[in-house]
Amino acid sequence: MISNEISTAIQLLKEEQLVAIPTETVYGLAGNIYSEKAVNAIFELKKRPHFNPLIAHFHHINQLDNLAKEIPDNAYKLAAKFWPGSLTLVLKKQNSIPDLITAGKNTVAVRIPNHPLTLKLLENLDFPLAAPSANPFGSISPTHPQHVHDYFGDQLPYILDGGACTNGIESTIIGFENNTPIIYRLGALSVEEIENEIGAVRIMNHNENNPNAPGMLSKHYAPKTRTILTDQMELAILEHQGKKIGIITFNQFINSPHVIHCETLSKIGDFKEATSNLYSAMHRLDRMNLEVIIIEKLPNYNLGKSINDRLERASKR
Numbered sequence: 001m002i003s004n005e006i007s008t009a010i011q012l013l014k015e016e017q018l019v020a021i022p023t024e025t026v027y028g029l030a031g032n033i034y035s036e037k038a039v040n041a042i043f044e045l046k047k048r049p050h051f052n053p054l055i056a057h058f059h060h061i062n063q064l065d066n067l068a069k070e071i072p073d074n075a076y077k078l079a080a081k082f083w084p085g086s087l088t089l090v091l092k093k094q095n096s097i098p099d100l101i102t103a104g105k106n107t108v109a110v111r112i113p114n115h116p117l118t119l120k121l122l123e124n125l126d127f128p129l130a131a132p133s134a135n136p137f138g139s140i141s142p143t144h145p146q147h148v149h150d151y152f153g154d155q156l157p158y159i160l161d162g163g164a165c166t167n168g169i170e171s172t173i174i175g176f177e178n179n180t181p182i183i184y185r186l187g188a189l190s191v192e193e194i195e196n197e198i199g200a201v202r203i204m205n206h207n208e209n210n211p212n213a214p215g216m217l218s219k220h221y222a223p224k225t226r227t228i229l230t231d232q233m234e235l236a237i238l239e240h241q242g243k244k245i246g247i248i249t250f251n252q253f254i255n256s257p258h259v260i261h262c263e264t265l266s267k268i269g270d271f272k273e274a275t276s277n278l279y280s281a282m283h284r285l286d287r288m289n290l291e292v293i294i295i296e297k298l299p300n301y302n303l304g305k306s307i308n309d310r311l312e313r314a315s316k317r
Contacts, residue, residue, distance in 0.1 A: 002145045002159045006121045009160045013125060018042060020134040020148045021121065022162025023113035025086050025170050025188050026141040026279070027148050028057070028131030029156075039100045039130055045155060048137040053103040053214055054130040055088050055171075056110045059122035067110050067128065069094055072176045074198045081197050084114035086167050086188035090175030090213050101130050109213050111171055117162040133170065134159075138220055140286065140314070143168050143279045168276035169310055173213045174201070184213035186306040188275060219316040221279075223286040223293055229308075229315040231297040240292050246285040248295040250274060261288060271303035278307060282314070 001008075009019045016035040021028050029046060031038030033056050043050055056067055061079055064071065068091035075089050093108035102108050110128075113119070122129065133141040134148045134156075142148045143165040148156065172187035174194065181201045183191065194201055204212075225246075230236040233254065237245060241258040251269040254262050263281035265274035285293050295311050298304035 001157065002149060002161050004117065004161045006117065006124065006160065008158055009121055010124050012158050013038075013121075013129070017157055018045065020142075020145070020152075020156060020159040021115075021118045021129070021131055022145070022160060022165065023057075023115045023118055023131070024165060024167045025113070026143055026165055026168070027134040027145065027159075028113075028129070029134040029148075030057070030129040030131040032125075032127045033101050033130045034098060034127050036098070036100060039098070042130060042132065045152065046132060046135070046137045048132065050100075051103050052137075052211055053105060053109055054101040054132050055214055056097070056101065056108060056128040057113055057118070057122065057131050058110065058128040059112060059119050061112065063128075064110065065094075067094055067097060067108055068092060072179050074179075074181055075174075075176065077198055078174065078194065079112075082189060082193075083112040084119060085112070086114070086171040087111060088171040088173040088185075088187075088213070090173060090184060103211075105212070107175065107212070109173060115162050117160060121160065132214060138222055140221055140223055140282045141170065141279050142283075143276075144283075147279075147283055164280070166276060167272075168278055168280070169306060170215055172306070173215065175212055184211075185215040186309045187215075188303070188306065190271075190302045191305065192302055220313040221282075221310045222314045222316075223282055225286050225290050225293050226317075227293045227295065227311075227315045229295050229297055229311045233294065233296045236294045240294065243291040244289065246288055246290045246293050248278075248281050248285065248293065250296050250298050260290065261285065271298075271307070274298065275303050275307060278310065 172189040173185040
């Protein structure tokens with residue numbers, strides 16, 4: 001069921017069931033972090049490995065001390081600037097936080113999402129929500145309620161409809177090692193925005209075997225259709241002529257007799273618009289029974305760096 005009525009979502013979550021919730025980044029598959037039943041259901045429905053930790057979502061910065069301890073000053077500075085918003089902090093966890101959502105680590109990933117419907121939902125719950133992206137593990141993340149329904153159908157009792165996600169890719173995840181800020185996952189906040197607040201950061205956003213945070217695996221966000229990332233679009237099209245080709249470009253529409261469909265992320269070359277449109281464009285092409293999707297690499301700075309990170313993982317074979 002898809003609806004914008006939060007009372008049903010509240011009741012289901014209190015009953016330890018799962019609900020898809022909107023955020024400004026992507027739709028999340030949400031359950032009570034303190035319910036073993038709900039959290040196990042998230043892992044099972046997504047087919048997500050248990051070594052991959054989850055993010056705890058809550059509604060007000062005053063609740064942070066209930067989840068984390070020994071919080072660095074730079075974490076408070078980032079939270080004050082970017083919450084509610086697309087920032088996830090990895091902090092030393094309180095003892096009350098279940099190992100199930102942290103993959104047994106002594107840290108917990110936390111954020112306050114910036115979506116009015118979900119903030120209202122969280123205000124009406126007395127527990128935070130674990131809410132990884134509402135898609136099967138490794139697939140394209142959902143940015144519209146229909147994407148979630150297409151993935152799970154009747155396996156998921158309720159999708160809270162908050163419309164299309166405005167930011168369009170996952171949150172940026174930052175942790176602290178010996179008080180040094182480290183970006184574990186590039187995301188909807190650019191490196192430049194973060195460094196403007198706290199100075200230089202280190203980027204470490206892939207870890208196959210023992211990830212410090214969600215979203216660190218090298219193959220992820222992938223369409224079912226074979227996907228190629230290139231900085232030489234016309235050459236890549238020629239190399240695959242004769243196949244059913246769909247393409248995604250940054251800001252130029254390419255009209256080629258070899259291409260069935262072209263998606264342009266931002267005609268004006270705006271990174272935020274491109275980020276917002278990325279996953280929806282990938283979903284549309286993936287439904288077209290193509291043989292190959294060719295995606296143009298973006299300029300590798302600002303949010304272009306975050307988009308390229310997603311595309312590199314989507315195209316990894």
